[in-house]
Each structure stands twice: as C-alpha cells, then as structure tokens.
Amino acid sequence: DAGITQSPRHKVTETGTPVTLRCHQTENHRYMYWYRQDPGHGLRLIHYSYGVKDTDKGEVSDGYSVSRSKTEDFLLTLESATSSQTSVYFCAISATTTAPNEQFFGPGTRLTVL
Amino acid sequence: AQSVSQHNHHVILSEAASLELGCNYSYGGTVNLFWYVQYPGQHLQLLLKYFSGDPLVKGIKGFEAEFIKSKFSFNLRKPSVQWSDTAEYFCAVKDGNNRLAFGKGNQVVVIP
Numbered sequence: 001d002a003g004i005t006q007s008p009r010h011k012v013t014e015t016g017t018p019v020t021l022r023c024h025q026t027e028n029h030r031y032m033y034w035y036r037q038d039p040g041h042g043l044r045l046i047h048y049s050y051g052v053k054d055t056d057k058g059e060v061s062d063g064y065s066v067s068r069s070k071t072e073d074f075l076l077t078l079e080s081a082t083s084s085q086t087s088v089y090f091c092a093i094s095a096t097t098t099a100p101n102e103q104f105f106g107p108g109t110r111l112t113v114l
Numbered sequence: 115a116q117s118v119s120q121h122n123h124h125v126i127l128s129e130a131a132s133l134e135l136g137c138n139y140s141y142g143g144t145v146n147l148f149w150y151v152q153y154p155g156q157h158l159q160l161l162l163k164y165f166s167g168d169p170l171v172k173g174i175k176g177f178e179a180e181f182i183k184s185k186f187s188f189n190l191r192k193p194s195v196q197w198s199d200t201a202e203y204f205c206a207v208k209d210g211n212n213r214l215a216f217g218k219g220n221q222v223v224v225i226p
Contacts, residue, residue, distance in 0.1 A: 031212055040123075042204055042218040043158075050212070058213065090157060094212060102148060103214055105158040 003027050004106035006091050012112045019078040021109050023091030025071075031094040032074040033103065034058075034066060036087040043090065049074055081113045116140055116207045120217035128225050129197055135190040135220045137205035146208035147188040149179055152219075153201045161203070164188065175199070197226045 003026030013019050023032060031050055035043040035058075045058030047066040055066050063085060065077045078085055088110050092103040121136045139145065149161040162173025169181040179190045188205060205217040 033213070035216075040218060042120075042216040043214075044216070045213055048213060056211075092158075092214075096212075101146065101208065101212060102160050102163055104160075105150075107157050 004091060004093060004104060006089075006106040006109050008109060009107065010110045012114065013081050014114050015082055016080050019081050019111065019113075021076045021089055021091075021111070023074045023076070023106055025074075025093050027093060027095070027104075028071060029093040029095045029104075030071075031096075031103075032068065033092040033094070034064075034074065034076045035090045035092065036060065036085075037090060037108075038087050046076065046089075078111075081111075083113050085111065086113045087111060116209045116215040118205050118207050118215050118217035120205055120220055123218065123220060125220055125222045126225065127195060127222070130194050131224075133190075133192045133195050133199070133222065135203055135205075135222075137188045137190065137217060138186050139188065139205075139207045139215075140186070143210065147179075147181060148206040148208070148214070149173065149177070149188075149190050150204045150206060150216075151201045152204065158204065161190070195222075195224050197224050200224045 005024045007022045033048040034046040037043050044060045049055045049068045067075045088108050090108045091106040094103045117140045119138045147164040150158040151161045152158050162171050164171045164181045172178045203220045206214040
C-alpha cells in the first residue's frame with residue numbers, strides 16, 4: 001500500500017466549528033487530492049494540489065479550503081462545518097500526469113457534523 | 115469535463131455467477147480509464163487500468179475490462195465471483211488536468 005495516512009480517522013463535531021483534516025504521504029508524489037464520498041454520489045473531488053502552494057478547486061469546493069506548505073502534507077479545512085459536510089473524506093496521491101498515473105487512496109476520515 | 119455513468123447500482127448474485135458492470139464515459143480526447151474496488155470499511159484500491167494498446171485489460175483477482183472506443187465504454191467482468199468480491203466498484207476516467215471523474219459506483223453483494 002502507498003504510504004498515505006489521514007488524521008483523524010473519525011471526528012464528531014458541531015455545526016459552526018472549524019475542522020481541519022490532514023493527509024500525509026511518504027511517497028514524495030507531486031499531486032494530492034481531497035475527495036468526499038457520499039452514498040449515491042460516488043467520489044467527488046473537493047480540491048487538489050499540483051505542487052507545494054499550488055492548489056485548485058474541484059467540483060464541490062464550496063465551504064472548503066486547502067493548504068499545502070510541504071510536499072508531504074495536504075490539509076483540508078472546513079471553515080464553519082455544516083451538517084451537509086457529514087461524509088467520508090479520502091485523500092489521494094499521484095506521481096505524475098503521464099501514464100501510468102493512477103491515484104492511490106488513503107484510509108479515509110469519517111466526519112460527522114451534528 | 116469528463117463524466118462517468120455506471121448502471122445497475124445494486125447487484126446481488128450467487129457465488130460462481132458471472133459479473134459484468136457497465137461503465138460509459140463522455141468523450142474528451144485521449145482517455146485513461148480505471149476501475150477501483152472498495153471492500154467494506156476500507157479505502158479504494160486499483161483493480162485495473164487502461165492507457166493504450168490492447169483494449170482487453172486484465173487486473174487483479176481475476177477481473178478484466180474491455181475498452182470499446184466506439185461505444186465510450188469500459189465494462190468490468192469476472193467470469194466466476196466469490197463471496198470475497200462483495201464490495202463497491204467504481205469506474206473512473208482521467209481528464210487533461212490529471213483529475214479523476216468517478217461514477218456513482220456499483221454495490222455488489224455475493225451470496226455464498
């Protein structure tokens with residue numbers, strides 16, 4: 001398995017509180033991604049990064065921000081959590097844009113917003 | 115942007131039955147296609163991928179997929195399933211920005 005860890009693995013929080021999820025990789029891959037997984041929706045891209053300090057929005061970026069100050073860490077922040085952000089969040093990494101360029105996924109973080 | 119359609123969201127079948135899961139994608143130039151599997155409580159793992167060459171791709175655990183360009187399809191097959199194949203299966207297509215677009219998934223339950 002690729003060296004990807006996510007923390008925390010489970011979190012329960014209240015509406016309106018800020019939450020930060022961390023993705024850490026030991027593979028020195030350039031590309032990192034944050035997805036959310038919801039029943040009936042598959043995985044949807046929130047934000048991604050193509051290098052240190054280089055990030056861009058995915059299809060469901062509203063209410064989320066990211067930061068990447070080091071190659072190995074990609075942080076996802078919910079500035080003010082809402083119940084609609086209850087989900088399982090997966091981080092993924094990819095080495096390159098040219099083939100083979102599959103993404104490798106972390107173990108996930110289950111977030112519940114009450 | 116690429117989009118991916120997966121049909122028959124819930125599939126229930128008996129051990130030794132054959133499995134075929136459909137995947138259709140929107141055209142967007144050169145395609146890189148993937149099937150991922152997610153076992154209960156686990157993260158996504160790559161089953162197989164297609165980049166170029168032979169359109170029949172063989173992956174892990176006896177799975178294979180066929181890329182049919184004229185039909186914009188990348189269907190997943192396994193001739194004889196086992197109880198351990200119970201999982202959710204996702205088709206994905208890579209766009210020009212190295213982002214993956216996922217289908218909504220197929221929940222497969224194999225009955226012993």
